[in-house]
Amino acid sequence: MTVLRKESDTSKQQDILDSLLKEFQTDSPAAFLYAPKYVYAIPSSVKRVELKTVNGGSERFLNISDWYMETETVWQIFVRPNSVTINKLTD
Numbered sequence: 001m002t003v004l005r006k007e008s009d010t011s012k013q014q015d016i017l018d019s020l021l022k023e024f025q026t027d028s029p030a031a032f033l034y035a036p037k038y039v040y041a042i043p044s045s046v047k048r049v050e051l052k053t054v055n056g057g058s059e060r061f062l063n064i065s066d067w068y069m070e071t072e073t074v075w076q077i078f079v080r081p082n083s084v085t086i087n088k089l090t091d
Contacts, residue, residue: 045069 004016038054048066 004013004020007013007016038057038060040051040054040060042049042051047068047070048063050063050066051060054060
């Protein structure tokens, strides 16, 4: 495959692809027949996690910037100036 990527002549590329196709027809690789299923357990306290199609282990973190957890308090370093703050009333 690296030879194919390095080749700029289209006729030579076609020859390489033809030989690759012949190799696949004579000896089918098992790697293309196997697709693992990934199962991940996520705590119910973590919100907005969408794992629709995960083809690899690292893909589960593609939208990690959207994940959040509901908390009772917010550290002051994360509060924007001039933002509205809602305090929870306690009994």
